[in-house]
Amino acid sequence: MSTVVFVHAHPDDEALLTSGTMARLSAHGHRVVLVMATDGAAGLVSQEVASDGDVAATRQAELATSGRALGVSAFHQLGYSDSGLAGDAVVGPGQHRFADAEVDHVAAELVSIFEAESADVVVGYDRSGGYGHPDHIQVHHTVRRAAEIYTFAPLLEATLPREPMLRVVKLIYAQRWAVPALGGLDIETWRTAYTPRDKIDYRVDVRPNITQKRASLAAHASQATADDGPRTLSALLKLPKPIFKWVLGREYFHKVLAGDGAQPGLLGELFGPRYEPRRRKVARN
Numbered sequence: 001m002s003t004v005v006f007v008h009a010h011p012d013d014e015a016l017l018t019s020g021t022m023a024r025l026s027a028h029g030h031r032v033v034l035v036m037a038t039d040g041a042a043g044l045v046s047q048e049v050a051s052d053g054d055v056a057a058t059r060q061a062e063l064a065t066s067g068r069a070l071g072v073s074a075f076h077q078l079g080y081s082d083s084g085l086a087g088d089a090v091v092g093p094g095q096h097r098f099a100d101a102e103v104d105h106v107a108a109e110l111v112s113i114f115e116a117e118s119a120d121v122v123v124g125y126d127r128s129g130g131y132g133h134p135d136h137i138q139v140h141h142t143v144r145r146a147a148e149i150y151t152f153a154p155l156l157e158a159t160l161p162r163e164p165m166l167r168v169v170k171l172i173y174a175q176r177w178a179v180p181a182l183g184g185l186d187i188e189t190w191r192t193a194y195t196p197r198d199k200i201d202y203r204v205d206v207r208p209n210i211t212q213k214r215a216s217l218a219a220h221a222s223q224a225t226a227d228d229g230p231r232t233l234s235a236l237l238k239l240p241k242p243i244f245k246w247v248l249g250r251e252y253f254h255k256v257l258a259g260d261g262a263q264p265g266l267l268g269e270l271f272g273p274r275y276e277p278r279r280r281k282v283a284r285n
């Protein structure tokens with residue numbers, strides 16, 4: 001049995017990026033630990049939820065439901081505030097935007113969690129922070145710094161393959177009506193988003209775990225009913241089940257550090273065989 005620690009920025013990021021892998025690992029008897037950096041309170045919520053008051057409490061309850069669906073064994077909250085897409089979210093007294101936190105300070109918090117949980121593998125985010133949210137970039141920097149101190153465990157970064165994402169984004173731009181689904185992000189953002197396909201090391205087939213992934217996404221209902229802005233979750237949940245499985249049936253990881261305490265073959269056992277995109281083979285000839 002191994003322990004894999006996933007560090008995420010906002011409640012719902014675990015659902016979109018790594019929920020299938022988390023469900024797969026827990027189904028195979030491994031311990032899955034979820035670290036959440038922020039309360040997600042700057043997230044877009046529907047009028048209905050917002051008028052109920054406590055957005056952070058709503059998102060915490062949703063996160064707990066998602067964690068149960070995925071078989072999460074332990075859960076840690078760093079307790080920062082969501083920084084917002086522009087990094088300027090207004091926060092209450094005594095609260096701190098995650099993107100403004102000192103990298104060394106957050107890394108030290110993460111190292112204590114990795115030690116307490118005896119992490120065998122740690123998972124952060126790619127260097128682009130996906131589509132560039134400042135809190136996602138902060139996850140990238142802080143988990144890397146922590147993994148350089150806690151050298152026992154290999155470090156993987158959750159990501160998506162850039163080229164197919166860019167193709168989809170270009171299609172959406174060609175259909176002007178669908179552009180609001182991109183949440184105001186311009187096409188230049190997508191040219192450097194996520195990770196080039198030939199830098200991806202593991203592609204996890206989560207189609208057998210798609211029911212749990214769907215349950216995890218559905219748990220984040222306040223995001224799915226947002227009145228405005230990117231309605232990614234809502235759009236995804238409306239997909240017919242076979243298409244949902246096709247779109248979300250694989251999750252992607254880039255390997256950064258091998259970990260000096262890792263058993264040989266550990267990553268292959270946990271994350272499946274090394275990913276070899278067809279193009280990479282062609283390029284070698």
Ligand SMILES: [Zn+2]
Pocket residue numbers: 009010013133136
């Ligand atoms: Zn996020």
